[in-house]
Amino acid sequence: MTTPVPAHEPHKAKTVRPIRFVSLDERKRNLTAAHFNVFNLTPQQISFDMVSYGAGAMSQEQLAGQLIGDEAYAGARNFENMSGAITRVLGHTYVCPTHNTLGSVKLLLHAFASSGQRLPSNARGRIDLHAPRGIELVDVRDHAEAVFTGNFDLAALEAAIGASRPPFVGAQAFADGQHPISLGNLRAARALADRHGLRLVLDVSRVVENAWYIQRFEPGMADRSIAELVKLTAKSAHVIMMDGAQDARANTGGFLATDNPADHERFINDIVVFEGLHTYGGMAGRTMEVIARGLDEMCDESTVQWAMAQTERFTARLREAGVPIERGCDGAYVQADRFLPQATQHPAHALACALYLSAGVRALVPGLVGRDHLLPLQIPRLAMSNRQLDQVADAVIALHAQRERIPALTLEMDGQWHDALRFGSVLADLAPFAFDCEPWLVHTLEPIAITTREQRERAIREAGWNTFLLRSADVTIDLLTDSGTTAMSSVQWAAYDAAVPTPATSSAYLEFAAAIRDTYGYQYVLPTHQGRAAEQILSEVMIRPGQIVPGNMYFTTTKVHQEYAGGVFADVIVDEAHDPTSTFRWKGNIDLAKLDALVREHGAAQIAYISFELSVNMAGGQPVSMDNLREVYAWSRQHGIAVMFDATRAVENAYLIQKHDLRYRSTHVKDILREIMLYGDGATVSGKKDYLINIGGLLTFKDNAAWAHAAEAKLRIYEGGVRDGGLPAADLAAMAQGVREMVDDRYIRARVEQAVRLAGWLKDAGVPVVEPTGSHAVFVDARRFLPHVDQDEYPAQRLAGEIYVETGVRPMERGNVSKGRDRDGNNYRPALELVRLTLSRRVYSDDHLRAVADGIIRLWQRRNQISGLRFVYEPRDLRFFQGRFEPLPAASVAQPAGVAATGQR
Ligand code: F0G
Numbered sequence: 024m025t026t027p028v029p030a031h032e033p034h035k036a037k038t039v040r041p042i043r044f045v046s047l048d049e050r051k052r053n054l055t056a057a058h059f060n061v062f063n064l065t066p067q068q069i070s071f072d073m074v075s076y077g078a079g080a081m082s083q084e085q086l087a088g089q090l091i092g093d094e095a096y097a098g099a100r101n102f103e104n105m106s107g108a109i110t111r112v113l114g115h116t117y118v119c120p121t122h123n124t125l126g127s128v129k130l131l132l133h134a135f136a137s138s139g140q141r142l143p144s145n146a147r148g149r150i151d152l153h154a155p156r157g158i159e160l161v162d163v164r165d166h167a168e169a170v171f172t173g174n175f176d177l178a179a180l181e182a183a184i185g186a187s188r189p190p191f192v193g194a195q196a197f198a199d200g201q202h203p204i205s206l207g208n209l210r211a212a213r214a215l216a217d218r219h220g221l222r223l224v225l226d227v228s229r230v231v232e233n234a235w236y237i238q239r240f241e242p243g244m245a246d247r248s249i250a251e252l253v254k255l256t257a258k259s260a261h262v263i264m265m266d267g268a269q270d271a272r273a274n275t276g277g278f279l280a281t282d283n284p285a286d287h288e289r290f291i292n293d294i295v296v297f298e299g300l301h302t303y304g305g306m307a308g309r310t311m312e313v314i315a316r317g318l319d320e321m322c323d324e325s326t327v328q329w330a331m332a333q334t335e336r337f338t339a340r341l342r343e344a345g346v347p348i349e350r351g352c353d354g355a356y357v358q359a360d361r362f363l364p365q366a367t368q369h370p371a372h373a374l375a376c377a378l379y380l381s382a383g384v385r386a387l388v389p390g391l392v393g394r395d396h397l398l399p400l401q402i403p404r405l406a407m408s409n410r411q412l413d414q415v416a417d418a419v420i421a422l423h424a425q426r427e428r429i430p431a432l433t434l435e436m437d438g439q440w441h442d443a444l445r446f447g448s449v450l451a452d453l454a455p456f457a458f459d460c461e462p463w464l465v466h467t468l469e470p471i472a473i474t475t476r477e478q479r480e481r482a483i484r485e486a487g488w489n490t491f492l493l494r495s496a497d498v499t500i501d502l503l504t505d506s507g508t509t510a511m512s513s514v515q516w517a518a519y520d521a522a523v524p525t526p527a528t529s530s531a532y533l534e535f536a537a538a539i540r541d542t543y544g545y546q547y548v549l550p551t552h553q554g555r556a557a558e559q560i561l562s563e564v565m566i567r568p569g570q571i572v573p574g575n576m577y578f579t580t581t582k583v584h585q586e587y588a589g590g591v592f593a594d595v596i597v598d599e600a601h602d603p604t605s606t607f608r609w610k611g612n613i614d615l616a617k618l619d620a621l622v623r624e625h626g627a628a629q630i631a632y633i634s635f636e637l638s639v640n641m642a643g644g645q646p647v648s649m650d651n652l653r654e655v656y657a658w659s660r661q662h663g664i665a666v667m668f669d670a671t672r673a674v675e676n677a678y679l680i681q682k683h684d685l686r687y688r689s690t691h692v693k694d695i696l697r698e699i700m701l702y703g704d705g706a707t708v709s710g711k712k713d714y715l716i717n718i719g720g721l722l723t724f725k726d727n728a729a730w731a732h733a734a735e736a737k738l739r740i741y742e743g744g745v746r747d748g749g750l751p752a753a754d755l756a757a758m759a760q761g762v763r764e765m766v767d768d769r770y771i772r773a774r775v776e777q778a779v780r781l782a783g784w785l786k787d788a789g790v791p792v793v794e795p796t797g798s799h800a801v802f803v804d805a806r807r808f809l810p811h812v813d814q815d816e817y818p819a820q821r822l823a824g825e826i827y828v829e830t831g832v833r834p835m836e837r838g839n840v841s842k843g844r845d846r847d848g849n850n851y852r853p854a855l856e857l858v859r860l861t862l863s864r865r866v867y868s869d870d871h872l873r874a875v876a877d878g879i880i881r882l883w884q885r886r887n888q889i890s891g892l893r894f895v896y897e898p899r900d901l902r903f904f905q906g907r908f909e910p911l912p913a914a915s916v917a918q919p920a921g922v923a924a925t926g927q928r
Pocket of ligand 1 (some may be wrong): 503504505506553554555556578580581636640669671672708709710711719720
């Protein structure tokens with residue numbers, strides 16, 4: 024039985040690399056400066072760099088390994104770790120480390136070969152390594168074979184050995200990245216080599232992809248795991264070599280390994296001359312550690328299935344559109360000579376230039392000049408989503424449609440190697456391709472739990488049907504919250520790492536303050552450890568006991584702090600916000616008539632301030648319009664009342680203004696945000712959302728020094744120093760960088776539009792969701808989902824638990840449980856009884872979310888079987904965090920859809 028193709032990545036993004044999408048004008052300049060050879064471009068000039076070598080995403084374990092490298096010159100523990108992994112995974116005992124494959128080849132040839140010899144091999148690409156050393160490669164590949172095109176023609180191999188005794192037999196798993204070899208054929212080649220007293224030397228740099236082909240296509244192998252097949256493959260050879268920058272997903276490094284101590288001794292005697300020492304071989308200690316972990320991980324069945332399915336999908340999309348390609352184990356290799364109808368010299372270079380110019384995508388022409396009809400479009404391992412790959416394929420397809428317009432190149436500087444060539448050309452007049460996808464790549468990844476239904480049923484029982492009490496180790500896709508769950512960028516991490524700690528003024532604080540002043544235009548910047556700390560201080564500074572605090576709906580922690588300070592919360596949001604079926608666009612707006620009524624009843628002096636949340640969380644992530652912001656601020660000036668924003672998701676609100684207010688269509692989100700902030704006097708922010716960080720918050724005032732000083736006094740008591748709010752400089756530095764990244768138009772569009780797509784899939788299947796879709800989450804309407812469950816039996820709480828049991832997805836209740844009880848002890852029974860599917864920033868792909876939608880749709884189809892819950896433990900404050908429940912008996916199993924059940928209370 025072959026492992027089924029996973030529906031989504033078996034991991035999520037831990038950290039990301041931002042992509043710069045360069046403009047057409049920039050691309051023209053870059054290409055000209057690069058002499059029409061894309062080798063000369065740097066990644067900063069490229070949208071997608073379609074190369075797999077050393078460009079994959081590392082796992083979090085590898086990243087951690089990088090930091091515990093033992094940089095001893097001799098006998099490093101990392102070498103022992105790497106050797107152990109090689110023996111475990113590849114089965115060979117004696118390891119000789121090298122700086123990469125070239126280092127391995129150097130040692131190998133020095134030990135066994137001499138110039139003038141002929142080497143039979145199944146890999147033509149190895150010509151690049153051998154020809155310059157005076158060794159002639161003899162092609163002994165079986166050109167009649169259709170699936171395992173890397174197989175040896177055993178008769179040809181026999182003949183080659185007979186004609187001139189070779190130094191050894193060369194073999195490559197997935198030769199040239201294009202030709203898999205079967206285990207049967209590899210073993211036959213080994214037997215043949217044995218008969219002649221020759222070694223079989225196997226390059227296992229792409230052994231995993233080769234194992235996948237064996238599992239899928241070699242008779243009798245379907246039941247073998249990738250791990251088994253990898254080991255069997257490696258054990259078929261006398262000597263193996265591997266480049267760490269391929270399947271082990273390191274960025275460099277390599278090794279030779281063998282079971283023959285005599286061979287090993289020859290390698291390590293040469294190593295001191297060419298590479299380093301036999302216990303580090305020209306690698307940093309950390310690299311050995313990264314390779315060790317990569318080797319242990321590389322056979323993970325679901326990861327391999329996912330990566331290969333991505334390659335198949337990418338290749339199929341191109342092939343179906345008529346783009347001439349050949350198979351690659353890591354992508355699609357475009358036949359440049361067939362792609363370009365006009366006969367041209369160096370067609371692969373001409374095509375690479377056109378692809379860069381039209382789409383900013385780079386594909387490299389590798390190696391020696393001579394065999395250059397192919398342009399490999401390789402997928403960096405585990406770094407790209409299918410959405411991105413689909414679009415890269417579409418860019419190539421769009422280029423194919425205008426291939427007549429691709430100009431020829433004229434050679435201006437010749438050379439033996441492709442990287443040295445220089446060309447001249449005209450700049451092609453090609454229709455540019457516009458990407459609309461996540462502007463980041465996965466930099467490091469974190470595996471996610473894959474659980475069974477039985478495990479999940481037990482887990483939710485143990486958690487008292489409260490998704491807050493589930494262990495994240497039991498969760499596959501975590502949609503509990505977007506708070507602090509972001510994947511930080513590599514740029515943020517760099518800032519984090521470089522920050523110098525101090526209890527006084529750090530440069531990280533100054534950076535953060537400058538970023539806030541630049542983004543909001545507010546003068547006083549008081550960091551806090553997170554949002555609720557800022558809310559506490561703001562409430563204590565600005566509320567006198569008995570004062571009213573009008574707000575556009577409540578947020579749980581905000582309201583609690585207003586009440587602790589003696590304030591009385593008054594909801595002034597527009598009525599539409601309480602109606603999950605209303606499609607009013609600006610459901611976050613404040614109803615000015617409600618404000619007027621409050622002033623008439625209590626007088627302006629009794630109003631502490633207006634608590635104005637942007638992108639209103641509890642209403643479903645609903646935005647405030649720019650007109651409303653302006654009007655509320657004008658009103659507040661008239662009455663001498665301050666406006667204090669909850670700017671936790673202000674950037675998302677700004678994006679929705681850009682999207683839905685025609686006047687702002689072509690205004691950058693950063694400028695919209697700056698205008699929003701004009702209409703307020705201060706803000707609290709949970710930095711764990713917009714700011715793309717895992718911890719942090721902010722209290723800020725536009726210009727009122729008295730408030731700022733009062734708040735500073737409290738900051739020292741509750742939080743930490745006035746310039747750190749209890750945050751280390753490192754977190755402040757990451758936050759400062761996050762504030763810069765959050766206003767990137769592409770980033771915020773990708774984020775919010777992902778929620779729109781998820782909602783669309785659910786709506787298409789009839790699942791009731793809050794309209795319009797908000798920015799940070801999709802809210803399922805539990806009242807309409809479970810109309811037969813009374814609100815005091817907590818339908819949203821139950822539905823959240825059911826979604827977890829069905830799919831391994833963890834949502835959050837936002838309804839009766841969250842709202843709590845009134846003074847008389849009755850549940851508030853709020854109008855909104857919702858389940859929130861909250862999207863972390865830069866963490867999940869569309870494939871993850873498609874699986875979420877599919878699971879909820881299955882649940883929708885059997886919704887009548889779902890009953891309510893009752894409390895078995897109910898805390899007084901913020902009961903949704905710790906409360907525990909048990910299910911009520913299912914009363915209405917056979918009931919038709921839409922009929923409300925009563926009598927359960
Ligand atoms: N304001 C809003 C609008 C929030 O959504 C949150 C937190 C806070 C303030 C409090 O900030 O958590 O940093 O102390 N919301 C999280 C959520 C918990 O899941 O919606 P914090």
